[in-house]
Amino acid sequence: MVHKSVVHHGYLLVCLLCLSSNAQHMLFPTPLSPRIANYDIDVRLNSEKHTLVGAETLTWHNTSSDYINELQFHLYLNAFRNNRSSFVLDSNRRWSDKKYKQKNWGYIDVTSITTAEGEDLAPHMHFIQPDDDNPEDKTVLRVPLPEPIAPGGSIVLHINFKAKLPEPPISRNGAKAEYAMVAQWFPKIGVYEHGKWNCHQYHYRGEFYADYGVYNVRITVPEKNIVGATGIEVSRQNNSDGTVTHFYHAEDVHDFAWSTSPDFVEFIDQSQDVQIRVLMQKDHVNQSERYMTAAKLAVAYFQDTYGDYPFANLTVIDPRRGADQSGGMEYPTLITAATAYGIPEKLRLPEMVILHEFGHNYWYHLTANNEYEEAWLDEGINTYSEIQIFNDLYGPTGNIIDLLGLKISDLQFNRMGYISLPDRDPIVRNAQDFYSGGSYGVLSYYKSGLALTTLQNYLGRETMLKIMRTFLGQWRFKHPHTQDFIDVANQVSGRNLDWFFDQVLYSAAVLDYSVTQISSRSIDKKTGFDYAYSTVSDSALSDTTIASVGDSTQKSLDDSAKTYKSSVRVERLGSFIFPVELQVVFTNGDTVRECWDGRDEWVKFTYVRKAEIEFATVDPDNKIPMDVNLVNNSRTRKTQSTGINKWMSRGLFAVQFSLDLPELFIAIIARIIG
Amino acid sequence: MLSIIKQGLARMWAHKRLILFFYFANLITAALIILPLRAALNRFAGHSQMADRLRYGMDADLLIEFLQYSGETIGPILLFGLLAAILYWLLTLYLSGGALKLFASGRQYDAALFWGSAGRYFGRFLRLFLWSLLVLLILLLLPQIITLLQRLIFGKDPYEYITYYSGFIRLILYVIGVFFYLMVFDYGRIQIISSEERATRKALWRALVFIRDHFGRVVLLSLIFALTGTVGFFIYYFIADLLNGSIALTIALIFILQQLFMLFRAALRLTGFASETVLYQKYVMP
Ligand SMILES: [Zn+2]
Numbered sequence: 001m002v003h004k005s006v007v008h009h010g011y012l013l014v015c016l017l018c019l020s021s022n023a024q025h026m027l028f029p030t031p032l033s034p035r036i037a038n039y040d041i042d043v044r045l046n047s048e049k050h051t052l053v054g055a056e057t058l059t060w061h062n063t064s065s066d067y068i069n070e071l072q073f074h075l076y077l078n079a080f081r082n083n084r085s086s087f088v089l090d091s092n093r094r095w096s097d098k099k100y101k102q103k104n105w106g107y108i109d110v111t112s113i114t115t116a117e118g119e120d121l122a123p124h125m126h127f128i129q130p131d132d133d134n135p136e137d138k139t140v141l142r143v144p145l146p147e148p149i150a151p152g153g154s155i156v157l158h159i160n161f162k163a164k165l166p167e168p169p170i171s172r173n174g175a176k177a178e179y180a181m182v183a184q185w186f187p188k189i190g191v192y193e194h195g196k197w198n199c200h201q202y203h204y205r206g207e208f209y210a211d212y213g214v215y216n217v218r219i220t221v222p223e224k225n226i227v228g229a230t231g232i233e234v235s236r237q238n239n240s241d242g243t244v245t246h247f248y249h250a251e252d253v254h255d256f257a258w259s260t261s262p263d264f265v266e267f268i269d270q271s272q273d274v275q276i277r278v279l280m281q282k283d284h285v286n287q288s289e290r291y292m293t294a295a296k297l298a299v300a301y302f303q304d305t306y307g308d309y310p311f312a313n314l315t316v317i318d319p320r321r322g323a324d325q326s327g328g329m330e331y332p333t334l335i336t337a338a339t340a341y342g343i344p345e346k347l348r349l350p351e352m353v354i355l356h357e358f359g360h361n362y363w364y365h366l367t368a369n370n371e372y373e374e375a376w377l378d379e380g381i382n383t384y385s386e387i388q389i390f391n392d393l394y395g396p397t398g399n400i401i402d403l404l405g406l407k408i409s410d411l412q413f414n415r416m417g418y419i420s421l422p423d424r425d426p427i428v429r430n431a432q433d434f435y436s437g438g439s440y441g442v443l444s445y446y447k448s449g450l451a452l453t454t455l456q457n458y459l460g461r462e463t464m465l466k467i468m469r470t471f472l473g474q475w476r477f478k479h480p481h482t483q484d485f486i487d488v489a490n491q492v493s494g495r496n497l498d499w500f501f502d503q504v505l506y507s508a509a510v511l512d513y514s515v516t517q518i519s520s521r522s523i524d525k526k527t528g529f530d531y532a533y534s535t536v537s538d539s540a541l542s543d544t545t546i547a548s549v550g551d552s553t554q555k556s557l558d559d560s561a562k563t564y565k566s567s568v569r570v571e572r573l574g575s576f577i578f579p580v581e582l583q584v585v586f587t588n589g590d591t592v593r594e595c596w597d598g599r600d601e602w603v604k605f606t607y608v609r610k611a612e613i614e615f616a617t618v619d620p621d622n623k624i625p626m627d628v629n630l631v632n633n634s635r636t637r638k639t640q641s642t643g644i645n646k647w648m649s650r651g652l653f654a655v656q657f658s659l660d661l662p663e664l665f666i667a668i669i670a671r672i673i674g
Numbered sequence: 675m676l677s678i679i680k681q682g683l684a685r686m687w688a689h690k691r692l693i694l695f696f697y698f699a700n701l702i703t704a705a706l707i708i709l710p711l712r713a714a715l716n717r718f719a720g721h722s723q724m725a726d727r728l729r730y731g732m733d734a735d736l737l738i739e740f741l742q743y744s745g746e747t748i749g750p751i752l753l754f755g756l757l758a759a760i761l762y763w764l765l766t767l768y769l770s771g772g773a774l775k776l777f778a779s780g781r782q783y784d785a786a787l788f789w790g791s792a793g794r795y796f797g798r799f800l801r802l803f804l805w806s807l808l809v810l811l812i813l814l815l816l817p818q819i820i821t822l823l824q825r826l827i828f829g830k831d832p833y834e835y836i837t838y839y840s841g842f843i844r845l846i847l848y849v850i851g852v853f854f855y856l857m858v859f860d861y862g863r864i865q866i867i868s869s870e871e872r873a874t875r876k877a878l879w880r881a882l883v884f885i886r887d888h889f890g891r892v893v894l895l896s897l898i899f900a901l902t903g904t905v906g907f908f909i910y911y912f913i914a915d916l917l918n919g920s921i922a923l924t925i926a927l928i929f930i931l932q933q934l935f936m937l938f939r940a941a942l943r944l945t946g947f948a949s950e951t952v953l954y955q956k957y958v959m960p
Contacts, residue, residue, distance in 0.1 A: 177831060340834065405732055407731070412734045415738065416742075615723050630736075631722045631739050632722065635722065636721050636723055640726045641716070641720065643726055646728060646925045647728055648712040648715070649925060651708050651711065655703075657939075659759060
């Protein structure tokens, strides 16, 4: 990990040498990514009106083998332009119903667009709606070119734009009073692949997709403001009008976000070779330690577990009160957190957000999948990482909630979400095409995370780690697709795992194995033909009959126990097929393990033993968190009433106690009325 | 004050069977809510090895699945619970008429007097309750003053810690408000019984006047009972925590302890009624 600090120091030297000139800055001597879309942007924030005025120079390289006649740009801020945008319509008008005033909406207008040669492209530019033909949606701009860009060729465009941030922030970005989270804010070119532009509109569900590049961004804000942004701050310049221009430089990233506020309180620390800068809100300062610790743990864990984080720094933005929607999001080298004043230590939600969002600096910022078309590829993989990290850092039980005797782990938290809506869609599907927002979230995050955890338990942790590292290694700074991940998994594990991924990713099948019946029946009493027929009482009979066949070898002296024929029936209640283990425990302590490929609807195991079955459990080692019903995984002969009685007697007491608390009822009624 | 409580205790003890009335009303109502829940849980997990984990602590997987897969059972049980709670409240209101009358009369237990009074005053108590809601409303508006003050001082966009702590202050004021309301409702009932007042509005007013005139004593008495209840709970909790275990015996022991605590609470409540009656009689009808 020495190379990065070397690069970092070398970079500072370069900067010092060339500060006065307009020379090219350089972080990585050899580009880490293809650097297709490169931006130089000057942007000025009016922190009262929440408007942006920007001048962007885009240098775009045609790495395809096509002649390209047009460009397509995302104008994400137009999602908040009015109540006719696809974003607002998709949201079931959640925002438009709140009587929005002028200051609440946001927009972006391209005021001019010219080529390097000065040719004006504005007259022919127009909005298109590739996803839903909603003519009112202005989130994708099509710009026809006078001359095509040849394969291997490049184009330089000068774009001027005016924008306004929504207030308060909506869906990741916007402003609130003096605070601004500026994301998805500049005209951003789509991805040209497979002979066409991939440039989705901004929808209510689903996220982003972009090519890597180099960003030089000059951010002008009021002098008193503190700025946090993607990349490294190269210089700062005081202007005569009471503003300061912060110059940020980032390489091999596919997005650029920034935030500013005069009220940020800055904390700086180091984790391995990464500098961490936390910008806290004043009223969250007492949680800065929690933020910093989580960020440091995240950096160290991911570097140690999955591979190098190539960037020199990480900035954590703490959203302002009233700007919650700008929290919990990932950008290259910058993440937004989320918390609330007074949140208990053992409720690790702030930690979860930071660990999760930093995870995206691997799964999404290093492996730049299409989040709109294959959200699972970063959200699911990242959720799997999150489950692991919580397990490893905070222990397997109660690692996310440990309050009032209730312990919930991140794994359980994900299961809780998953079983609420497990089967409406396959995982691989365009975000907006899911049954509901809930289904999109449940499947892209929870189910995917649980499926990869199940796969890890199936293959073994070492193999799974190898898969993850290989995937990261092979697809670093590229655009992986679902099949690429499957190919890596097959190749590294040396197995064909298509059967697993087909079910997980391309079907809505639900996994549920259950022990549906267990029985043990004494077979000592032998009657009928071949056995002595007698009318004596049952107990006498069984002795006589055994004796009559002269089975002296089986009925040895030390073994006076009865013989039982026992059976266990395991059923597959869902359509997801997965090999399972079965553990059968007998009353004398004997334990038997069985394996079943899980293909048939059911299977029955029978035993003839000197003991009855006590209980049987399918998946006894809890290797399959994807199983939607764990309670039915085991079956006992006797009713397990002790524990239930314990809780029910507590419940009884709680109800008794509450019944005599009129305060409680007044509180409930007041709540209902108020 | 001590002598008032002593007298109250004596009057309560003279009618100690009332403890059982109140205790069983409470137990039966709670059981009506909990038993269906227990049956549902038994049906869902009674034969699962996972239920065994409940002996050691709450199991999140089981809880999550129970809530997810038994939603159709739990919903109606909760609704029924709310209904049962309202009925229970009405029942204790009914019983309180009998109890207060017995305490006021200073006589030996007399079934006819008890049940007769319970029926006789029930309607008036209900009307008193409806009128007293006005008092409650005013008391519950108190916390809103904090909201208003917060608005005035810190504006529309206060720091989170201000909202957080003003929430606490609101909660405290809310508790105080309810504490006063319960006092008003108690003395209103005592006033109805002592003066055979039919106009519940007047009774309410006189209760308010009484509380105003004897503010220190009235509040002190209520505080003593509230504190005794709290101390009792902590003693219970301390012992229960020591006993906490995973075997049937400790579970049964805790159950018995819980029920002893509930008996204590019923007794405390009745002693409260009796002491309030004594206090009222001492200062209003010397
Ligand atoms: Zn995520």
